[in-house]
Amino acid sequence: xxxxxxxxxxxxxxxxxxxxxxxxxxxxxxxxxxxxxxxxxxxxxxxxxxxxxxxxxxxxxxxxxxxxxxxxxxxxxxxxxxxxxxxxxxxxxxxxxxxxxxxxxxxxxxxxxxxxxxxxxxxxxxxxxxxxxxxxxxxxxxxxxxxxxxxxxxxxxxxxxxxxxxxxxxxxxxxxxxxxxxxxxxxxxxxxxxxxxxxxxxxxxxxxxxxxxxxxxxxxxxxxxxxxxxxxxxxxxxxxxxxxxxxxxxxxxxxxxxxxxxxxxxxxxxxxxxxxxxxxxxxxxxxxxxxxxxxxxxx
Amino acid sequence: xxxxxxxxxxxxxxxxxxxxxxxxxxxxxxxxxxxxxxxxxxxxxxxxxxxxxxxxxxxxxxxxxxxxxxxxxxxxxxxxxxxxxxxxxxxxxxxxxxxxxxxxxxxxxxxxxxxxxxxxxxxxxxxxxxxxxxxxxxxxxxxxxxxxxxxxxxxxxxxxxxxxxxxxxxxxxxxxxxxxxxxxxxxxxxxxxxxxxxxxxxxxxxxxxxxxxxxxxxxxxxxxxxxxxxxxxxxxxxxxxxxxxxxxxxxxxxxxxxxxxxxxxxxxxxxxxx
Ligand SMILES: Nc1ncnc2c1ncn2[C@@H]1O[C@H](COP(=O)(O)OP(=O)(O)O)[C@@H](O)[C@H]1O
Ligand SMILES: [Mg+2]
Numbered sequence: 001x002x003x004x005x006x007x008x009x010x011x012x013x014x015x016x017x018x019x020x021x022x023x024x025x026x027x028x029x030x031x032x033x034x035x036x037x038x039x040x041x042x043x044x045x046x047x048x049x050x051x052x053x054x055x056x057x058x059x060x061x062x063x064x065x066x067x068x069x070x071x072x073x074x075x076x077x078x079x080x081x082x083x084x085x086x087x088x089x090x091x092x093x094x095x096x097x098x099x100x101x102x103x104x105x106x107x108x109x110x111x112x113x114x115x116x117x118x119x120x121x122x123x124x125x126x127x128x129x130x131x132x133x134x135x136x137x138x139x140x141x142x143x144x145x146x147x148x149x150x151x152x153x154x155x156x157x158x159x160x161x162x163x164x165x166x167x168x169x170x171x172x173x174x175x176x177x178x179x180x181x182x183x184x185x186x187x188x189x190x191x192x193x194x195x196x197x198x199x200x201x202x203x204x205x206x207x208x209x210x211x212x213x214x215x216x217x218x219x220x221x222x223x224x225x226x227x228x229x230x231x232x233x234x235x236x237x238x239x240x241x242x243x244x245x246x247x248x249x250x251x252x253x254x255x256x257x258x259x260x261x262x263x264x265x266x267x268x269x270x271x272x273x274x275x276x277x278x279x280x281x282x283x284x285x286x287x288x289x290x291x292x293x294x295x296x297x298x299x
Numbered sequence: 300x301x302x303x304x305x306x307x308x309x310x311x312x313x314x315x316x317x318x319x320x321x322x323x324x325x326x327x328x329x330x331x332x333x334x335x336x337x338x339x340x341x342x343x344x345x346x347x348x349x350x351x352x353x354x355x356x357x358x359x360x361x362x363x364x365x366x367x368x369x370x371x372x373x374x375x376x377x378x379x380x381x382x383x384x385x386x387x388x389x390x391x392x393x394x395x396x397x398x399x400x401x402x403x404x405x406x407x408x409x410x411x412x413x414x415x416x417x418x419x420x421x422x423x424x425x426x427x428x429x430x431x432x433x434x435x436x437x438x439x440x441x442x443x444x445x446x447x448x449x450x451x452x453x454x455x456x457x458x459x460x461x462x463x464x465x466x467x468x469x470x471x472x473x474x475x476x477x478x479x480x481x482x483x484x485x486x487x488x489x490x491x492x493x494x495x496x497x498x499x500x501x502x503x504x505x506x507x508x509x510x511x512x513x514x515x516x517x518x519x520x521x522x523x524x525x526x527x528x529x530x531x532x533x534x535x536x537x538x539x540x541x542x543x544x545x546x547x548x549x550x551x552x553x554x555x556x557x558x559x560x561x562x563x564x565x566x567x568x569x570x571x572x573x
Contacts, residue, residue, distance in 0.1 A: 202412035206479075209372040209406045210486050211398050211429020216436055220425050224416045 086269055093273035103259060103278045110255030111282060113173050114242030117180020118234065124185040129192035130218055135204065136196055138214060150193070153186025162248040173254030180241050180248070188237050195229040196222055228297045235290040242286045246279060256282075323386045325350045325490045325522035326371065326404065331380035333366055333546075340366045342546035343380065346524075348490065353516040353523045355533035355554070358543035359566050364526045367543070368492040372406045373397075384490060402429050405483030407493035411475045413467045419478050420463040423450040426485035446485075453484040456519075457511055473504025477511060484515075491515070493525040497532070509536045530562050544568035 065071075130136045132146030161179035169175050203221040212220065223230075249257020256275055263272040326348040333341040340363045348354050358364050369375040371382055371389075382389050387400045405426070413422045421439040427446050428436055435441050454460045457477040459470075467475060476496055483491050493512060497505035509525070513536045516523040527533050533540045534554045542549040542565045549568065550561050 202408060202410050203414050205374055206406070206408060206412035206482075207425060207428060209374060209404075210426050210482070211402050212425070213428070213433075215433060216428045216431075219437055220417075220421075220428065220439075221414055224414045227416070 089267075090269040090273040092270065093277060094268070094270040095274060099271050099274050100278075103256060103275050106249075106254075106256040106259045106275075107278045107282045109173050110245050110249060110257065110279075111242055111286070113176040113180065113245035113248065113253070113255055114238060114286075116177045117184055117245065118238045118241050120177070121181045121184040121188060122234070124181070125189040125192060128185065128189040129196060130222075132189065133193035133196040135199070135201060136214070136218055136222055146189075146193075150186050150189045153182055154190060155186075156183065158183035158244050159247060159251055162251050162253045166252050171252040171254070176245050176248040176253030176255065179253060180245060183244075184237055184241055188233060191233045191237075192226070192230055195226045195233065199225040231297055232294045235294050239286050239290045243283055246283075323350070324348055324383075325385060326492075326524070327381075327383040327386075328367065328371070329381040329383075331367060331370060331382065332378045333363075333370060333375060334378055340546050341370070341377070341380075344543070344546055345548045346541060347551070348522045348524045349539070350522050351516065351520045352538035353513045353525060353536055354539045354541060355537035356524055356526045356541055356543060357528075357530060357533060357562070357565060358526075358549075359568065362543040362568075363546040364543050365494050366546075368406060368494050368524070368526070371401075371404055371492060373401060374406075398429060402486065403488050404490040404492060405486045405488030407476070407479050407483060407491060407496045409495040409498045411472070411479050411499075413475055413478060413482070415466070415468040417467060418463070419454065419459065419465050419467055419470065420447065420450055422467055422478055423453055423463075423481045423485045426450075426453075426482035427487075429486065450481070450485050453481040454478070456484060456515075457481045471504065473500050473507055476500065476504070476508050480508070480511060480515070489520070490522045491524070493523065495526045495528065498528055505532070512536070513538075530557065533557070 128146050128150050131138070131142050132150055134143065137143035137146070158179045161182045162175055165175035165178040169178065199222065203225065204217055207217045207221045245253070245255055246257040246260075249255035249259070250261045252258065256279055260272055260275045260279070263269070263275060324347045326346070328344055328346040331341050331344040331346075332339075340361075344363065344367055346367065356364050366375055370377045371384075377390055380390060384400055384404055389397055389400050392400065414425070417425075417439065421442075424439065424442045424446055427449070431442075431446070435443050435446075451460055451463060454463055457480050459474060459477055459481065462470060462474065462478075467478065470478065480491070491512070496512070497508050500508060509532060512523050512525060515521045516538070525537075527537075530540075534557060537554050539551065540554050540557050541551045542561060544565055545568060549565055552561070
């Protein structure tokens with residue numbers, strides 16, 4: 001009835017018992033060999049050799065990364081004047097209404113992008129989560145297909161989706177909404193499918209013996225058990241998506257990110273500071289709201 | 300034995316099908332085999348549950364009681380043998396016909412397995428999902444009015460009609476188990492398989508649940524098989540007692556003939572097996 005799940009989701013909290021079982025077997029083999037001949041204690045050569053190798057590789061990687069990114073604290077120190085100019089121009093922020101008004105309006109658009117992007121991904125995430133959870137998938141092929149699709153949507157960053165949709169539907173918030181729908185379907189679908197894999201399967205089995213079909217079982221046994229987790233994850237994703245939609249604005253998908261980008265291009269750092277302040281208020285507001293609601297649900 | 304009073308549609312159907320209900324047992328298991336990797340659990344089990352009355356199923360842990368019941372309701376796939384519900388074979392069948400034949404057997408679990416966040420009534424209605432089209436069952440709000448009335452009637456039969464609107468989580472364990480029985484009734488089952496239905500309940504609640512089951516079995520013509528851990532309960536409530544040992548039938552006897560030796564052998568066999 002259950003099947004092996006080796007796939008893109010190697011790090012999933014899937015079957016901890018199985019994982020630890022394998023680890024135990026792997027660890028047990030040398031032990032058995034040692035135990036067969038009681039003699040000198042085993043040498044501890046391998047762990048420390050392995051450790052040294054790991055450290056060496058890690059250090060080498062960091063050196064390469066340092067060079068590859070042109071990492072240079074000296075440049076930062078030398079550039080303090082530029083930073084100071086920048087901050088000097090940004091403070092005080094331009095809080096005049098001609099800047100503040102459009103800023104607030106654009107922030108609302110950013111909020112709307114996050115809202116629609118989250119809401120419209122719900123049906124797709126739900127279907128893929130049901131098909132991609134071991135407890136509800138009709139068979140392993142559909143399960144694997146759904147998992148792969150979720151992995152793909154998750155792997156492509158929303159900014160990349162935004163760039164694609166900007167070329168398709170033009171500059172503006174709609175491209176941002178589409179980008180969020182795609183990416184968020186991948187993330188939320190995975191989170192939801194994991195929530196469904198953790199529930200007690202008794203009610204599901206009971207309804208199956210009642211003769212209930214797959215959709216009925218999901219609707220009457222699985223979903224009622226995960227509603228609080230689903231809502232909590234939905235709010236968490238809304239929070240993340242509002243912040244993402246800000247970045248989407250930087251690549252032309254509307255909202256206040258777009259204004260931030262513009263003010264930088266025009267060297268109007270005082271206006272940029274205003275926009276960043278608005279962003280700060282927006283992000284904190286959404287964060288507080290979603291945290292408050294989530295707390296009420298879980299308690 | 301007379302025709303069942305016809306309170307449940309299923310009970311009437313049994314009478315229609317065969318002139319003498321006792322000739323065809325409601326559930327008849329023959330030579331049932333089931334193995335899990337590295338372990339044979341059912342080794343040719345024979346079991347007969349008559350059309351009216353409560354059969355207590357005894358056996359040591361691991362003797363295959365749960366596996367046998369789970370094979371009947373489709374939670375396990377038997378390797379071989381025969382399972383007949385009202386004379387109709389279900390092993391080797393699939394699809395709609397299997398669902399139809401199996402719809403008259405319901406299972407009650409030790410862990411009850413109700414949906415905690417839903418109301419008592421919605422849980423009972425869920426027993427009818429097998430015969431409801433999706434447009435009437437996608438969410439509880441779509442359940443038809445007749446179904447709600449039928450579910451209320453089922454709740455009345457288990458004595459919990461006054462709790463219909465409560466969330467299941469607010470009920471005691473014994474009450475929840477009776478709701479599970481009501482769900483089985485709402486499924487229109489006339490074969491009820493109860494796997495340790497009172498093992499998790501306190502003695503008073505256990506008594507209530509067993510009295511309910513034996514009343515349904517004797518008074519309303521259901522065929523009830525209940526896995527019990529206490530032979531005293533079997534003696535008190537059962538019309539017949541069967542013992543399982545190592546996946547086979549060890550005895551099938553009237554409760555008044557259940558001897559201490561039978562029991563000692565039964566539980567000793569279990570120890571030998573494990
Ligand atoms: N899904 C399963 N996979 C492997 N072994 C199982 C499974 N279900 C039951 N068993 C084993 O089958 C044996 C009989 O189990 P069960 O039918 O539950 O016995 P009982 O209900 O009589 O205590 C037990 O040893 C159990 O470990
Ligand atoms: Mg059992």
